[in-house]
Amino acid sequence: MKRIRPSRWSGQLLQARRGAGIPAARTPLCLAIRCQSTSSVPASDSSTLDSSSSASPPPPPLPAPSFDRAPQSAKLAALHARLSLSKKIPLQTLARALVTPSADANPNFNNANLAYLGSTIINFHVYEYLVCKWPRLPMAILYEALRAYAGDESLQQIARRWGVEAAAAPGEEVDPGLLQWKAGEGHVVNTRWGYIRSEAAKGKAWRRGLSSRVVLDSDFGDQVSSSDPERLEYNALQSEAFGSVVQAVIGAIYTHCGRDEAKAFVKSHILSRELDPSKLFQFKLPTRELAMLCAREGFEPPIARLESETGRLSRTPVYVVGIYSGKEKLGEGAGASLDVARRKASMASLKAWYLYSPGNKVRVPSDMMEQGAKPWTAPHIDIGEII
Amino acid sequence: MDLRTLLQPATQLLAPLRHLSSSSSSSSVLLPLIATRGHKTTARTKRSLKMAPHDSFLPSRSAAFPAADQIIYNPPASEASPEHTPFLFLPRNDPRRLAIMRLRNTSQLSTSASSSAGADAAAGDGELPPEMRYKRRQPKYNLTKEHIDEMRRLRAEDPLTWSVQRLARKFECSTVFVQMAAPAPEEHLRWLRAKMERKKERWGPIRTAAREDRKRRAEMLYRGEL
Numbered sequence: 001m002k003r004i005r006p007s008r009w010s011g012q013l014l015q016a017r018r019g020a021g022i023p024a025a026r027t028p029l030c031l032a033i034r035c036q037s038t039s040s041v042p043a044s045d046s047s048t049l050d051s052s053s054s055a056s057p058p059p060p061p062l063p064a065p066s067f068d069r070a071p072q073s074a075k076l077a078a079l080h081a082r083l084s085l086s087k088k089i090p091l092q093t094l095a096r097a098l099v100t101p102s103a104d105a106n107p108n109f110n111n112a113n114l115a116y117l118g119s120t121i122i123n124f125h126v127y128e129y130l131v132c133k134w135p136r137l138p139m140a141i142l143y144e145a146l147r148a149y150a151g152d153e154s155l156q157q158i159a160r161r162w163g164v165e166a167a168a169a170p171g172e173e174v175d176p177g178l179l180q181w182k183a184g185e186g187h188v189v190n191t192r193w194g195y196i197r198s199e200a201a202k203g204k205a206w207r208r209g210l211s212s213r214v215v216l217d218s219d220f221g222d223q224v225s226s227s228d229p230e231r232l233e234y235n236a237l238q239s240e241a242f243g244s245v246v247q248a249v250i251g252a253i254y255t256h257c258g259r260d261e262a263k264a265f266v267k268s269h270i271l272s273r274e275l276d277p278s279k280l281f282q283f284k285l286p287t288r289e290l291a292m293l294c295a296r297e298g299f300e301p302p303i304a305r306l307e308s309e310t311g312r313l314s315r316t317p318v319y320v321v322g323i324y325s326g327k328e329k330l331g332e333g334a335g336a337s338l339d340v341a342r343r344k345a346s347m348a349s350l351k352a353w354y355l356y357s358p359g360n361k362v363r364v365p366s367d368m369m370e371q372g373a374k375p376w377t378a379p380h381i382d383i384g385e386i387i
Numbered sequence: 388m389d390l391r392t393l394l395q396p397a398t399q400l401l402a403p404l405r406h407l408s409s410s411s412s413s414s415s416v417l418l419p420l421i422a423t424r425g426h427k428t429t430a431r432t433k434r435s436l437k438m439a440p441h442d443s444f445l446p447s448r449s450a451a452f453p454a455a456d457q458i459i460y461n462p463p464a465s466e467a468s469p470e471h472t473p474f475l476f477l478p479r480n481d482p483r484r485l486a487i488m489r490l491r492n493t494s495q496l497s498t499s500a501s502s503s504a505g506a507d508a509a510a511g512d513g514e515l516p517p518e519m520r521y522k523r524r525q526p527k528y529n530l531t532k533e534h535i536d537e538m539r540r541l542r543a544e545d546p547l548t549w550s551v552q553r554l555a556r557k558f559e560c561s562t563v564f565v566q567m568a569a570p571a572p573e574e575h576l577r578w579l580r581a582k583m584e585r586k587k588e589r590w591g592p593i594r595t596a597a598r599e600d601r602k603r604r605a606e607m608l609y610r611g612e613l
Contacts, residue, residue, distance in 0.1 A: 305517060328475040340613075
């Protein structure tokens with residue numbers, strides 16, 4: 001079977017921008033007649049413009065630097081080289097990845113589309129990695145692990161390590177190699193994607209459980225609300241702007257170079273970061289949860305045994321408690337009191353259950369898309385959380 | 388500094404003796420009961436504090452002098468990592484489970500070959516550390532519907548005398564079960580809550596802070612920060 005290679009279609013994004021002269025349904029008219037791009041404005045459009053606005057004053061300055069100046073920018077070329085991007089990705093696309101919707105609201109010129117495409121690719125790869133690597137992670141922890149890899153704060157750190165710098169203020173005269181963003185007053189977040197509950201739309205109260213987060217809400221399990229768009233703080237807006245650069249670059253790689261390149265880039269820049277999922281847990285009743293786990297799995301009920309102790313009559317005693325199910329040891333914890341040590345041992349055993357991993361070299365479903373991949377063996381699938 | 392702290396108790400011990408000797412003026416009282424040598428000089432102190440390293444830190448002396456290079460691996464005692472899944476938690480098709488089972492089988496065979504079978508059976512529960520005593524669920528299933536109806540009647544009749552503790556003792560069940568099966572009437576609960584509020588109002592700043600700190604410490608424990 002022959003594969004479709006979108007990378008061979010040269011300059012896809014630039015071609016797509018030719019339609020900028022035609023007013024789209026979503027863009028306001030005043031923005032739609034902007035002729036910022038290289039030389040791709042249709043002749044009919046320019047003639048109508050000339051006839052209508054021959055005597056009018058010069059147009060207002062553009063909200064973001066023109067893409068004509070992208071090849072002259074040293075910063076852009078340096079970023080392109082630093083990320084060792086393919087030559088198929090033009091500098092103009094990289095320049096577009098640096099223009100956020102807060103600087104330029106026109107979707108034909110900002111990075112919103114590329115960032116959305118990139119975010120879906122990132123989330124897909126991170127999710128499949130997490131699910132195959134730690135198949136027993138509870139859903140809430142899975143969401144937080146995804147946020148730790150692909151959340152805005154993490155992506156901001158990645159962008160800053162790439163050397164992306166923000167312009168003091170976005171404008172036409174700014175170097176196109178700088179991130180164009182501003183924390184505007186009336187900036188409305190329009191990059192959240194998810195379903196909205198009918199109860200939320202009607203303003204009724206309801207219980208928002210984890211299943212609602214799985215089915216309806218955004219990729220990170222956050223609620224999406226349309227009625228009152230959330231007002232973010234300066235820091236959140238900043239991390240969103242920087243994060244959108246990483247997402248847009250990955251979207252651009254996917255568009256110009258294809259799926260495999262995008263996966264390799266995600267793997268080397270996002271999945272290579274270290275995350276300790278055992279830090280994400282917070283328990284409520286660990287001893288009871290462990291007892292329920294043993295009952296569900298058919299193990300013998302857990303029993304705490306005192307393995308060793310020191311300084312029982314002193315000010316700082318230490319007890320080491322092990323949790324056993326039958327003769328098998330499940331976990332161990334040390335604490336300054338018998339109760340604390342027992343609870344810590346229970347938490348250690350629960351973490352040992354939840355953090356089971358088939359190994360460090362897990363295969364993910366997208367590995368099967370490579371040519372000549374070995375036959376698929378099903379990963380371990382857990383029956384679910386302890387309720 | 389060390390010497391002074393060591394010497395301090397010695398001088399304190401000597402003080403009453405000196406007083407005694409001055410009053411009685413007889414030298415025979417000064418003899419100590421147990422003849423032990425104290426760390427009275429620097430040399431003795433240093434010698435007493437000098438300890439040989441543990442065997443695991445020393446290179447192996449089994450071979451002759453030009454022995455092969457050896458790695459001394461002696462990590463400090465630390466918490467077990469949760470990434471080491473215990474045998475029981477490994478799924479059926481995990482290769483680690485099969486490996487551990489194979490290992491146990493071979494070790495069992497070797498031990499049974501060396502020792503008798505009776506000793507192997509006796510070492511079943513004796514090797515495990517002692518059980519801790521704590522409150523845990525011990526289901527008895529000794530109550531019938533009549534018992535529960537009786538429990539509810541008593542609780543509704545006089546919740547003050549028939550408290551949760553007393554009902555649990557009478558019906559030989561846990562307090563949690565009593566709270567689930569025969570909850571107190573609403574007004575009694577309200578009265579209890581008001582009583583607790585009145586009690587809390589009498590707490591001073593120290594006790595209030597201590598209670599809050601305890602709660603915060605429990606949260607830290609459950610987050611794994613303690």
